Amino acid sequence: MRFSSLLPVPLLMLVGVNAGSAALERCGYKLQKLDGGVCTITTRYYDQGNRPVDKFTIDQENQIITINEALNSRETVRYDQMALHEILIEVCSEYGLVPDTIKSVAMDAAKDRPLISFLKPYREYYSIPDGEYVRATITPNIAEDWILFTGFWLYSDVNGILTRSNIEEIRVEEKETTCSFTYIIH
Incomplete structure (x- = not known):
């Protein structure tokens, strides 16, 4: 079953709704969870084809997000393109994290x-x-x-x-x- 709402994702999270990958999919993204808390985001709008546009490592226990790759500026510009922070909110939702409880976000x-x-x-x-x-x-x-x-x-x-x-x-x-x-x- 797919979740669909007209409410913005941050508001859905405040009321406890896990919008997660359904919101990503509506905007042309696909989230794939890998081992070790690693997840990738792909989109057909990325100029490198099937390579991930974003890659994150989520440490649920310590509430830390590591941004391994963030190449959203290389996507084709479109009306439903999500900003990195919107994608991060969805990733948090998928991993059961409330963004305000995250202790740190790191990126090289x-x-x-x-x-x-x-x-x-x-x-x-x-x-x-x-x-x-x-x-x-x-x-x-x-x-x-x-x-x-x-x-x-x-x-x-x-x-x-x-x-x-x-x-x-x-x-x-x-x-x-x-x-x-x-x-x-x-």
Whole structure:
């Protein structure tokens, strides 16, 4: 049996309805659960064919989401395209997690030109030389840093799944080819 509703998914979750993969399927996505809490999201609208557009690892016991891959910007733009935060809400529903009870969301982002440009003001402000990596714990009381790091695209997607909780800390760890962002939620 398929569930169908005109109510928005976050509202359905608040009233305890598990909309899960039915909402994803209505928008052209397919969720596949794999071993070890890993799940993938595929869509025919992704420019890489049957490869997953998203891949997550869900640690239900510790209430941690790891975003292994998020390539939604490479989908064909369409009216029913879901944003990453909407997909995350559905994944939480499938795994029986309430988004506001999640303790953290982490992702290793590829260190591409936009990310290098994003980190540049921080590197300059703190005089971090080339060849050394950004390692920081950002909190709201460090206003300038907080404003900068809440401007990274992933922040808005993580914040978008929360209705009552807040991101209280952002941990940043730059590496040679990636930069890890961990959002601590309270």
